[in-house]
Amino acid sequence: MLNGNVIVGQSGGPTSVINSSLVGVYKTAKDCGVRKVYGMRHGIEGLLNEQFIDMDDYIQSDLDIELLKRTPSSFLGTCRYKLPDADVNPEVYWRLFNILHKLDVKHFFYIGGNDSMDTIKKLSNYAKETGSDITFIGVPKTIDNDLAVTDHTPGYGSAAKYIASAMKEIIRDAKTYPTDSITVVEIMGRNAGWLTAAASLSRAEDCTGPDLIYLPEVEFDHDKFLNKIRELKKYQHAVVVAVSEGIKTADGKYVCEANKKNMFEDSFGHKALGGTALYLADFLGAETGIKSRGIVFSTLQRCASHIVSRRDITEAYTAGADAVQLALNGETGKMIIFERISNNPYQIKTASYDVNLIANVEKCVPLDWITDDNTYISKEFYEYASPLIIGELSPFMVDGLPRHLFIDK
């Protein structure tokens, strides 16, 4: 039996299934008899300003639960707040724990990626050091799939399904013309190419897939790229290429930096990428004289809840639910992870792992899954990723559009 109340927050870039994890936490906590499940507005940044809701005010029926599962982007609002170290700024910790005490919160859940796990790590360590009995559990979430230890992360499967579906449609569109064209599709992924690799899932009986795939794990070379394109153009009118926004040249510079006067940096020091596809399309157009187009999935790939992976939705829910079970068992400073039992038939099990060994570590695509000339991804990736995009969850359509649950303030 849980004692005290629960609070849950969402942090970092949204996904299509982040609210399914929220539902998993909420429903399991309520089923376990918790009186209040609070939701932080805009993660820990909002909580520090005492912004939170009582989840019961918004989830009043099983219909609301199903609607929330189908709602993209962070229902509670998100933030990109970097928690300072406790020895540098203890006041922030005092303020936060004071708010938690006031709300009689005993269990704190944070749904997020790498940076959010840094928050769980700091808070759980602080609690241990100060003898607090509040537990802190991380629920994994990121379309980037770059969290360490876990087999994959909730959010990745749905983003991969969107990317592969949209790639099929883009390829079909590009190849319907009898004229020469080059299409460069830019996909998210700063240092890890998991999302860009998902473009390869579009290769099937009815689709060639992209002709080339460039991941940020390996060095990008403009000349080799141009030669590859010229080679392909000998045999086909339309060439379609998938590139990660984070591809870098040998000097360590992002390809997209060539196009920008200054790069915006967020509070974690990450440069705002983007512009890679347009830059490369301009480059290829100038070099080959062929009509070249850049397509950027932008935020669509992380919020397209109208085409989620049902498996992803279910696993996201499970991650939230199991996080509550962990807390029930008195655990803290842990993140829920998935362990793969087999690819075919696909089986996983959940477990938990010390968040200190997960926070701030990035998991990239294994180099031996990238083909020898660095222009495609191997069948090992296909075996790994293809089970993650299986199944659909139909949106609730109202007046022809997907309906979402929302906070009206």
Place this chain on the structure above:
Amino acid sequence: MLNGNVIVGQSGGPTSVINSSLVGVYKTAKDCGVRKVYGMRHGIEGLLNEQFIDMDDYIQSDLDIELLKRTPSSFLGTCRYKLPDADVNPEVYWRLFNILHKLDVKHFFYIGGNDSMDTIKKLSNYAKETGSDITFIGVPKTIDNDLAVTDHTPGYGSAAKYIASAMKEIIRDAKTYPTDSITVVEIMGRNAGWLTAAASLSRAEDCTGPDLIYLPEVEFDHDKFLNKIRELKKYQHAVVVAVSEGIKTADGKYVCEANKKNMFEDSFGHKALGGTALYLADFLGAETGIKSRGIVFSTLQRCASHIVSRRDITEAYTAGADAVQLALNGETGKMIIFERISNNPYQIKTASYDVNLIANVEKCVPLDWITDDNTYISKEFYEYASPLIIGELSPFMVDGLPRHLFIDK
């Protein structure tokens, strides 16, 4: 009873439902006892090179018919070929009619937009002048919705549904952050703002809709735009704007031209647009210091068959089917049109219209449907467009992705 064979082609920019019209032509012709239904590869451009298929080779079951309805982009391949005038280049007409005679084709159907109707006009007029008994019928198709006379065009409803759904998701994504941001979403439409106006359909009980909408029908003013943004920023963190790729300033120049060294032109003399959103995002970022992002739907808006409007699919089929009925009645030089009987309940009927009065005429959004300060669209548009996005047609999902019918050569 139809005498002789049928040939059908697809031309111009693809849509999500252009193959539903193809199915409508094919199935109706077969049901009427036509022996052969040929499909032109890459429209009239391919036909002139004697590239065509026998549709029976690809449609072998009712499952194939349903699969083809769910396949985006032109199944037969498309072209952007401008047929020369018969008095300038009669050889092209001799060659074409010779091929039609060889195939014993008596009925020619062309699924396309404005430029394609120009082809139907020229061919039907040539046939009349030369005493040919071959009929030429146009089947309307364009996401742009800019064909004259008809209430709307097949393809528009599905593009509008995609745009409104994606806008909802983008808005939810943008507004989940507590930080200031401006998002400029670029939507297709050279001179007609129908598609951009569809962004307003995202305004509903659960969504604010875009804050501003700029159509190409009215002059774009950078200063007024900036003032509007500054005004909105007083009350909200995130601002989301929908702009047409074709917006122009008072001097008649496309806004996106400011960003480009040279503009590619197609065979109809249309400039290749694009870059409006990124240019405006850079402009706003520089002027306001606020993080600004451009999102471009690009070809996704015309090929996202995974979220089509069922009403659009059905009407596209009907347009193809009724075109065959017209030919049966001996008509030529006509295009199928839709006439709106009522908005609520939504009722239309099909009719036919002289293609000479349709070809090369562009229908724009009525100016009195654009709000006084040129920054939004009126409720008359909502009443007109909202019925067109109703209903879904689930894709056939194989291994987690929509399956398409394809020509394997």
